[in-house]
Amino acid sequence: MGWRSSDSAPSAHGRFWLGAACALAGATLWGFSGACIQFLVEGYAVSSAFISFTRAATAAVLFLALVLATRREALLSLLGSRAARRTLVLFGVGLYLSQITYAISIEMTNAGTATVLQATCTVFVMLFTCLRAHRLPRPADFAGLVAALAAAALIATQGDWGVIVLPAAGLAWGIANALSETLYIMAPQRLYGRWDRVTIIGVGMLVSGVAAAIVWLAAAAAAAVPAAGAAAPIDASPAAAAQAAAASSFSASGAAPLVPALDAVGWLALIGGVGMLGTFAAFGLFLYGVSLVGSVKGSLLGVAEPVGAMVIAAVWLGTPFSAADWGGLVLMAAMIALVSLSGSREKR
Template sequence: MTRLGYGRGLACALAGASLWGVSGACAQFLLDGYGVTPSLVTAARALIAAALFAVLLAARHRRAVAAILGDGAAVRAVCLFGVALFLSQITFAASVGATNAGTATVLQSLGIVIIMVVSCLRARALPRPREAAGLACALAATWLIATQGDPGALRLPADGLAWGLANAVAVAFYIMYPKRLYARFGSLPVVGCSMVASAAVAVALWLAGGLWGAPPALVPLDAAGIAVLAVGVGALGTFAAFGLYLVGVAAVGPVTGGLLGAVEPASATLLAALWLGTAVSPADAGGLVLMVAMIVLVSVAPPSAR
């Protein structure tokens, strides 16, 4: 437990995961309305978030940043954390490309299973009943929202399965790995420095042509497009989302934090309905109910040290 407190940690993690839905809806708006490429969105969101984190760290956390930079082992650990943050985004994009958005989302949710299994093995204990029930609700909700309850909507070619599992591992890693770094330097300085490292990787790969050899392309945006990219995708969907979520995870632990991270598809569904006019189907409604049940189960459970 960190000084943030369990209740505030829950609120931060839930808010951060919900803001990922903002990023998804805004990215969809840019991809469909302006023809922006996924690689450009990934590089731009990382660069904007890194710049905002750099300003925040310079203003309020200079001592912690200096301590990190003065320790070679800490620098390597933070850079590894940053690479994991980047990999979680690029492997999800690759998973979507090899399968579809619904299948990729379902495969990504397996990261929650990995977190729970590893945590239970470390603690040499079975999951708490509320944790197990919350996991079942989160997985069922994700499946309903992502596939609309149709098993035929899942596409699992070998490369898609490989990318999806890699994405799940990357998500589990970046949630679990920095626990000791948080305890030593504080969660926000660690997250901020890691996001800067992630942005460096994302921008370098975009300039180099990405993973698939596509040349970097800039797309002209009007004022609305620039605002959506800068505020919706960069500031809210990445800077605030990752900052709030990972600071919350530092307080509530990786198991609870991983479960709360499953709120993203529900948030994206609600925002798409309110902003883009997408209809809410019965499957969406059922998934939202299950997601609320998961949140209730997690919120009333005692704090976990795992």
């Protein structure tokens, strides 16, 4: 038998609101991590591969320490199931792929386009969920989907649709990013009823950290070898583009390709802002929320990330709200209201 979750069991109505709050808090912290990453890239020229490794490793260490200290029996039970191990590998790989494909999607297009493509994960989650349940989307969920996509697009593009850039490679990486997010949202759903949520998330983060370390070290080794022949064409395959992007991110770090030269502020932004708050707390809160409200509503609430980034940029960097920001904020509030209405009706 699986290890039953020891989490507190509030009422069904309370569980939904707790899950919604956690998912929104996680999405907001993702927005905070985005501001920290921008600060590190612009101020210290830190490579995306090193940032991805550090954030995954930090979260994996913190989750593993928490699980070993409080849920050791649950961990042994979870790892003792062969079917659970396969699901955990998919979950962890999806966690890592969602980060690295987003970075490559930005390099292939731009931040606004990548954010809009990333938000399409809600479409895939809803589609796969409805196909598995043999039903159509609920009207409130579908309306929430439209509002979420419109809000993300409005905030990311600031109402200027001319900034959307969709070359073939950029579109492919953007869709890959959306599918990888769909994978890590949906893969562990069947495990949540049998094992402790924190333990499941912790093992997934460990798998993600191992994958990030392998890619980081492989890219560092590839960057250390002088390139032979001409540069790859612009329309190279996605696999070649990923290898080139990873290698170039290391070559840009100069004399110290493995560990960049950071001062105390840089390490605080990387470990504290990106690793602890933007990954450990963000993914923990978001995935815990998804386990309570379900994959469809959780993915919709996760689209609130651009709102979090917008608010944090205004508070931290003094960036003023634009008309597009306010419009996106209203649409995002409408999405949250629709999801809440749908969730409350289901629980009743």
